[in-house]
Amino acid sequence: MTTMATPQTWSPEVFTDAVGDAVWAPSIHNCQPWRFRHTGDGVDVLLDEHRVLAACDRYGRMARMSCGAAAYNLRLALAMAGLPAQYRFGAGRTLLHLWPDRPRRPAPLESRLYQQIHHRHTNRGPFADTAVDTAASHRLSEAARREGGWLDFVTDDAPLDVVAGLVRAADAQLRADPAYTAELRAWSIAADDRVEGVGPAAAGAAPHPGELLTRRDFGGPVLEMTRDPARRPAVAVLGVLGDGFDDAVRAGMALQRVLLTAADLGLTTALYSQPTEVPALRERLRRTVDRLHDPQLVLRFGYAPRTCYTNRRPIADVIEP
The missing domain is CATH 3.40.109.10 (NADH Oxidase)
Structure with a gap:
């Protein structure tokens, strides 16, 4: 059986498709304070400082949370492509750097969660009188x-x-x-x-x-x-x-x-x-x-x-x- 070598990076097509899933994370006021960069050895998740809300998020904590949520979507999307990511925290605008782990099939739970990326939404209406078990x-x-x-x-x-x-x-x-x-x-x-x-x-x-x-x-x-x-x-x-x-x-x-x-x-x-x-x-x-x-x-x-x-x-x- 031939073993697959660990890739050096994700292809531009895989990167672009994964970003298309990453952006469906929540953000305060839907300000979308994230950016993504395809590097020589992986992907950077960056903070868009121009989209940090000055009045309600003076220190950018919620903007960084939003970028973390987008990064989780990105990780799921990369796993679905058969190239899951490892990550480390960055510095400055670069909040996370992701690089490819060993290729593998996506786990069943990853597949189920990935399917919810485009279905999840924030509820701004009333809830039904049905208890959560x-x-x-x-x-x-x-x-x-x-x-x-x-x-x-x-x-x-x-x-x-x-x-x-x-x-x-x-x-x-x-x-x-x-x-x-x-x-x-x-x-x-x-x-x-x-x-x-x-x-x-x-x-x-x-x-x-x-x-x-x-x-x-x-x-x-x-x-x-x-x-x-x-x-x-x-x-x-x-x-x-x-x-x-x-x-x-x-x-x-x-x-x-x-x-x-x-x-x-x-x-x-x-x-x-x-x-x-x-x-x-x-x-x-x-x-x-x-x-x-x-x-x-x-x-x-x-x-x-x-x-x-x-x-x-x-x-x-x-x-x-």
Whole structure:
């Protein structure tokens, strides 16, 4: 039997196709702060510093998370091409460098998660009153752990009330900043055919006081709602074992594996970064889940109709020479 030699790099065609999958990661306000470069020995994932949101992401943590999520998609796509990637963290704008591992067939789980890349979407609408079972919660937590993260579900009423209160307080504090509201409006796109930002079809309704967790207001219509329909919401807090520059990238990879796992389970996910954008409230959130390191994101899982996707920029716009 002939053994295959480890390739020196991926072909330009494989690289371009993989980038086409990578960009379907989530990003705050759908700002898409990533770029990709085909190098002599692999692929670099870079931060597009011009797309870091100055008001709500002053230090670029969430932009690095988004790049980490895109990197996880990239890794899955390369594995599906039979050339899985190893990676190491970079420096400066270069967040990760990937290089080919030994060729192999994709694992069944990789294939299943890869199939969800173009189906996963952020839910900005209400969830159905259908509980997420414990087995699904365990699989989601295991998905985070596999990428060096943790996902703690908030199951008791008292801490859930605290987390919900922190999301509301953070959202109110952020909206009191004119720079934040101007930035949010700039990314609330009036037309659905734009390749960035959040258009009307994906925006969901305007936030309502009866919601459990306050969503960002992307200018959606005001709808009548008096309570959250889900009586047993599945709310979790995501983090990693650290809070440094590279840890945000690692958190993004853990996040994307969780999101794809949720989609594979038939679940939709809503993301709430507001309490992690306000330092004092992020610390209170850390104490609520009793973790050593600061949390990166609050997530909610459940069942909901599939809604409109946000668009993505052309592949040529995110490839760096």
